[in-house]
Amino acid sequence: MRGRQPAPPPAVGGARVEVVGLTAGYGRTTVLESVRLTVEPGGWLAVIGPNGSGKSTLLRSMLGFHPHEGLVRVDGVPTTGMARKDRARCLAYAPQTPVLPEGVTTGDYVTLGRTPHRPLLAAPRAVDRQIVADVMDRLGLGPMAERPLTTLSGGEQQRAVLARALAQQPRVLFLDEPTAALDLGHAQQVLDLVDRLRRQDDLTVVSTLHDLTLAGQYADRLALLSGGRVVAEGAPDEVLTAAALSTHYGARAQVVQGPSGPAVLPVR
Ligand SMILES: Nc1ncnc2c1ncn2[C@@H]1O[C@H](COP(=O)(O)OP(=O)(O)OP(=O)(O)O)[C@@H](O)[C@H]1O
Numbered sequence: 001m002r003g004r005q006p007a008p009p010p011a012v013g014g015a016r017v018e019v020v021g022l023t024a025g026y027g028r029t030t031v032l033e034s035v036r037l038t039v040e041p042g043g044w045l046a047v048i049g050p051n052g053s054g055k056s057t058l059l060r061s062m063l064g065f066h067p068h069e070g071l072v073r074v075d076g077v078p079t080t081g082m083a084r085k086d087r088a089r090c091l092a093y094a095p096q097t098p099v100l101p102e103g104v105t106t107g108d109y110v111t112l113g114r115t116p117h118r119p120l121l122a123a124p125r126a127v128d129r130q131i132v133a134d135v136m137d138r139l140g141l142g143p144m145a146e147r148p149l150t151t152l153s154g155g156e157q158q159r160a161v162l163a164r165a166l167a168q169q170p171r172v173l174f175l176d177e178p179t180a181a182l183d184l185g186h187a188q189q190v191l192d193l194v195d196r197l198r199r200q201d202d203l204t205v206v207s208t209l210h211d212l213t214l215a216g217q218y219a220d221r222l223a224l225l226s227g228g229r230v231v232a233e234g235a236p237d238e239v240l241t242a243a244a245l246s247t248h249y250g251a252r253a254q255v256v257q258g259p260s261g262p263a264v265l266p267v268r
Contacts, residue, residue: 019071102148106147106148159186215236
């Protein structure tokens with residue numbers, strides 16, 4: 001007999017996310033140790049840290065895609081044991097290196113984001129098509145709806161992956177390096193859209209971002225991962241310091257106060 005599934009959080013607004021004592025790794029190698037984090041509803045937490053510090057592993061563990069010890073709760077409900085469909089209605093993920101299906105149009109790919117909201121094998125409803133068209137327009141993908149996904153440029157594909165996650169209308173959006181393949185203008189367009197959605201719909205956002213200046217401009221809190229642990233957590237100007245960048249990234253950098261938050265300037 002199957003055990004009782006925990007009830008999913010109600011599907012309105014952003015959710016509070018708590019991570020308690022999360023430990024994860026690969027084989028015998030521990031990558032994350034006793035990570036503890038909280039993201040308030042409608043908050044944007046950017047997880048930063050040097051290459052290999054475990055940012056993607058943390059996101060994948062929080063989503064329940066990677067085995068881990070410890071607890072991840074969404075509005076108090078542990079994600080382990082949540083039915084897959086309930087989890088997909090609540091949490092959406094735009095991975096750093098998504099597997100893109102062959103022979104699928106961009107429009108059909110984004111429509112996959114609606115799957116958790118409709119009955120199994122049912123055709124998209126008018127409301128699904130409207131949500132998909134709206135998200136694609138907002139990300140400048142409307143003219144590419146009929147094109148095979150694999151013919152899009154790297155940056156366009158990255159926007160399609162984000163569009164699919166947004167079409168899911170989640171309560172928590174996980175973004176792994178959402179701007180990696182984007183030029184500065186498109187990076188700002190994508191981050192502005194995510195920011196607008198989180199303010200309008202109280203969406204909770206958890207992202208990784210290598211660009212520390214952008215991280216500090218868009219996220220309201222940063223968590224710096226290093227050596228498997230969260231070594232600093234707080235408002236951007238508390239976490240982004242020249243000393244922290246030197247200690248944890250081995251970087252020479254100045255942090256100056258820019259017009260919209262701290263700006264990180266590499267020093268040669
Ligand atoms: N499938 C795997 N098998 C073994 N080790 C892995 C696997 N995936 C990741 N790792 C290792 O786990 C550590 C953390 O990787 P992860 O991708 O989470 O780091 P990251 O902070 O996201 O890195 P980056 O900034 O380079 O994207 C790295 O040392 C990586 O080599």
